[in-house]
Amino acid sequence: xxxxxxxxxxxxxxxxxxxxxxxxxxxxxxxVVGLLGPNGSGKTTVMNMISGALxxxxxxxxxxxxxxxxxxxxxxxxxxVARTFQLVRPLPTLNVAENVLLALAFGKKRxxxxxxxxxxxxxxxxxxLAGRGEEKVGNLTYIDQKRLEMARALASEPDLLLLxxxxxxxxxxxxxxxxxxxxHLQGQGMTVLLVEHIMxxxxxxxxxxxxxxxxxxxxxxxxxxxxxDPAVIKAYLGDDHA
Amino acid sequence: MKTSYAFALAGAALVVLALAPMFIPEYWTGVLLGMxxxxxxxxxxxxxxxxxxxxxxxxxxxxxxxxxxxxxxxEVMPYPLVLLCAAGIGMVMALVVGLSTLRLAGVYFVIFTxxxxxxxxxxxxxxxxxxxxxxxxYVFLPFEGRHIYWQLLALAALTFLIAWAMGRSxxxxxxxxxxxxxxxxxxxxxxxxxxxxxxxxxxxTIITLVxxxxxxxxxxxxxxxxxxxxVSFMTLIMALLGGAMRLWGPLVGAVPxxxxxxxxxxxxxxxxxxxxxxxxxxxxxxxxxxxxAKIDDLRKGGRA
Numbered sequence: 092x093x094x095x096x097x098x099x100x101x102x103x104x105x106x107x108x109x110x111x112x113x114x115x116x117x118x119x120x121x122x123v124v125g126l127l128g129p130n131g132s133g134k135t136t137v138m139n140m141i142s143g144a145l146x147x148x149x150x151x152x153x154x155x156x157x158x159x160x161x162x163x164x165x166x167x168x169x170x171x172v173a174r175t176f177q178l179v180r181p182l183p184t185l186n187v188a189e190n191v192l193l194a195l196a197f198g199k200k201r202x203x204x205x206x207x208x209x210x211x212x213x214x215x216x217x218x219x220l221a222g223r224g225e226e227k228v229g230n231l232t233y234i235d236q237k238r239l240e241m242a243r244a245l246a247s248e249p250d251l252l253l254l255x256x257x258x259x260x261x262x263x264x265x266x267x268x269x270x271x272x273x274x275h276l277q278g279q280g281m282t283v284l285l286v287e288h289i290m291x292x293x294x295x296x297x298x299x300x301x302x303x304x305x306x307x308x309x310x311x312x313x314x315x316x317x318x319x320d321p322a323v324i325k326a327y328l329g330d331d332h333a
Numbered sequence: 334m335k336t337s338y339a340f341a342l343a344g345a346a347l348v349v350l351a352l353a354p355m356f357i358p359e360y361w362t363g364v365l366l367g368m369x370x371x372x373x374x375x376x377x378x379x380x381x382x383x384x385x386x387x388x389x390x391x392x393x394x395x396x397x398x399x400x401x402x403x404x405x406x407x408e409v410m411p412y413p414l415v416l417l418c419a420a421g422i423g424m425v426m427a428l429v430v431g432l433s434t435l436r437l438a439g440v441y442f443v444i445f446t447x448x449x450x451x452x453x454x455x456x457x458x459x460x461x462x463x464x465x466x467x468x469x470x471y472v473f474l475p476f477e478g479r480h481i482y483w484q485l486l487a488l489a490a491l492t493f494l495i496a497w498a499m500g501r502s503x504x505x506x507x508x509x510x511x512x513x514x515x516x517x518x519x520x521x522x523x524x525x526x527x528x529x530x531x532x533x534x535x536x537x538t539i540i541t542l543v544x545x546x547x548x549x550x551x552x553x554x555x556x557x558x559x560x561x562x563x564v565s566f567m568t569l570i571m572a573l574l575g576g577a578m579r580l581w582g583p584l585v586g587a588v589p590x591x592x593x594x595x596x597x598x599x600x601x602x603x604x605x606x607x608x609x610x611x612x613x614x615x616x617x618x619x620x621x622x623x624x625x626a627k628i629d630d631l632r633k634g635g636r637a
Contacts, residue, residue: 142520168522182513184384184578185506193510196503197522203503247522 095120095282102149112306123283125293128303143167173249179236181228188224198247218242234265354479366482373489375571375583377539381532383577384508391446394453397560399544404470423541431533454560469555576623
């Protein structure tokens with residue numbers, strides 16, 4: 092079976108700083124994979140290059156066999172890649188339903204009218220915001236804004252979902268809800284790349300992990316093994332703990 | 334149901350306004366004409382600048398180009414063709430300006446558009462003095478005030494129709510979204526550059542046509558008249574007063590302000606600019622989102 096996401100030898104420099112250096116990995120359809128690493132290791136830069144927010148200095152990104160390396164973000168979205176943002180970014184002029192409607196109207200297909208409204212309700216119900224479409228996004232609690240962020244991403248009808256620390260900042264019971272939601276998606280066969288610092292979530296969700304440090308991939312494999320890898324522990328905690 | 338009711342009401346208002354010149358003195362037809370011009374300018378301005386929040390001061394650049402097109406071409410081709418040419422020139426100019434500037438954000442865009450208006454004015458002046466050896470031009474077209482007024486009224490109706498349709502369309506939703514956050518909009522699949530360009534072109538073309546239709550009104554035009562930056566500022570403040578994010582906002586702002594300015598420019602011609610400036614400051618401080626939003630807030634406040 093062909094890979095859902097295949098990135099090959101990805102490169103990114105910011106001036107003299109090499110932010111991402113020759114990173115390659117592959118996600119099979121339906122896989123939920125964690126992208127880990129200490130702050131500044133280049134995880135979000137990789138996410139930004141996959142989603143088209145940053146141009147790549149080298150390497151390729153393929154989604155479902157199509158090369159999307161040079162595509163602008165809106166084209167990437169239409170090719171079935173959706174993302175959430177590290178800090179939630181709801182659109183305040185739009186209400187909750189309109190935030191979701193936007194991605195439906197401009198995602199893979201152009202949904203509009205009654206059909207789109209039904210799909211909005213469906214997405215809102217899936218993330219736990221049923222019946223709250225008319226609310227202003229400014230009135231939502233933090234977890235609800237996270238839910239909205241997820242609903243908007245799903246409304247693009249993606250084949251690949253990029254979650255950039257989507258679970259960060261939640262309290263323990265909210266975290267449980269968040270993990271359940273991602274597991275639910277997993278059950279539906281969604282391919283997910285997850286940048287995450289919360290190890291509880293990584294263990295619960297990711298069969299496989301990729302670890303980055305200083306712009307390079309330093310480990311890849313089954314989550315349990317990778318998290319025991321001395322090189323990974325060293326990257327996170329320093330030499331004394333290895 | 335509600336929509337068809339609103340359409341019937343708007344249609345009736347349009348008929349009344351169109352018949353008005355038959356029953357009112359010539360002077361008041363002139364006032365209606367000027368008012369319709371500004372309502373159209375403010376509504377067209379808000380079509381792009383309202384949701385995107387790209388504050389444009391280039392209004393008069395397009396307005397003046399429209400007027401000059403008529404002045405230059407009215408003797409060599411039939412009038413409808415002249416209008417078509419004006420629209421075409423406005424459209425091409427908006428495309429060029431849009432492609433080169435819509436990457437600019439915030440205050441840079443404001444300054445650029447202001448500079449653009451000056452640039453166009455100086456270029457036209459230079460051309461007229463050094464190439465064609467004329468400083469002003471005469472526009473002789475067999476139009477009375479009401480003829481011009483009817484044309485403007487039709488353009489105003491068309492502008493409202495476009496604004497209304499836009500507000501209900503995918504593009505309208507995308508515009509609001511990119512006004513909030515261009516990055517999020519683009520990751521949701523919105524081709525941000527293309528939509529901004531599209532709306533800028535539509536808005537600028539309408540503004541060009543307002544200038545073109547009004548040209549015969551002056552009979553004599555020169556750069557300092559048709560490229561007067563006050564037009565840009567008045568358009569802006571009218572849209573802001575009523576609320577640039579709402580369909581009827583610019584109308585609600587344009588009508589009273591036009592009447593006020595008309596009265597001020599007659600009664601206090603020397604202090605007009607000062608009063609305009611003070612009003613500007615007042616409106617931005619007291620009602621940054623416009624009268625309609627303020628009324629909404631007050632009503633909600635009253636209920637809570």
